[in-house]
Amino acid sequence: MLDAKMSGSLADVIFRALPNDDNCFGRIVSSKYDMKIETIDSKKILLSHIIVKPRSFDVLKASEFELILKDINKLRESMKLAKSSKQFSITHQKETNYISISFGHITRKMAVAQGINSELIENKLKHPFTIKLKAKELSRGIRAAQSISDKVTFSADPEKFEISASSETDSVQIQIGLENGHNIFDNSPNTYSVSNTNFNFNTGSNKKISSSFPIAYLAKVAYAFNDNDEITISIGNNMPAKIAFTSNDNSYEISFCIAPLVQKDF
Structure with a gap:
């Protein structure tokens, strides 16, 4: 389960950090301590990590899980739209196969798959x-x-x-x-x-x-x-x-x- 609410300025940070790549694989790793977004391009040249700490959120309710996004550009496009909002939210329910991103009067749903938590590559x-x-x-x-x-x-x-x-x-x-x-x-x-x-x-x-x-x-x-x-x-x-x-x-x-x-x- 994930229910995270944060400012539009943080959406801009995420937008800029997500590589602009049409064939970029990604995952969201969530816990009560933070939310991580990790991406890797199809040629396995560029690996990116975004770690957002609890103090960045207006609301953070999360259990430990990992979600796989096959097309990270869809998340990037949502962050681009959300960055002009005062607040945006990302939610996911365990029984569903999508995440919802809401800002203003817009709600966008993106398909995801369950993953298995693994160590970040760069830590090695x-x-x-x-x-x-x-x-x-x-x-x-x-x-x-x-x-x-x-x-x-x-x-x-x-x-x-x-x-x-x-x-x-x-x-x-x-x-x-x-x-x-x-x-x-x-x-x-x-x-x-x-x-x-x-x-x-x-x-x-x-x-x-x-x-x-x-x-x-x-x-x-x-x-x-x-x-x-x-x-x-x-x-x-x-x-x-x-x-x-x-x-x-x-x-x-x-x-x-x-x-x-x-x-x-x-």
Whole structure:
């Protein structure tokens, strides 16, 4: 059972975070503690998670269950309409095979199937490098790269984090270092870390971390954030990147995992 009522501004958050993909599979995982929306595209390149905490809801009555949505775009379209409302609601009764989304004088029903609760995939990833920065830095890097290449490379060394793209004739690099006031910190032993204001290079770590990603999917990720949102980007060598944001009041979290391009994709 699910009976959740929340503001239209939260509908806008969900709308922006749901990837615009015609073949996107999704699920809603509900409990008395929060509501999670997870999506993955048909090519299994981009995984998204939205976690909405109880303080975000005007009303939250829920039992533990998982619902499967075969077409997440229908939910995205509903959120697009609901974001202009003062309040909207999502309801589901155990004996039915649909959820209802109501706002204003509109009620929309969407078919769902029961699922089995499982661990979020991104929780298993251990990235050696993470940087905090404003979302506008990511958006700026993507815009600069779009006219040059269909892929973007994230890389890090003891001095900087870099967003870059190149073609046979052109290239662009956006370099972000500690001198710009960004917070780069260590997630595991023998990797990059920061002590005070200096970028320390620990013995035994690789001298550079680098992975490349399809720019079309990164653009979908960047759309989810406002320019001044402080996001974290976590990367490793040839492993999925995690890009995440937590609201200032800790009422919701948004995160994405994007698969890297391997050599045969270049």
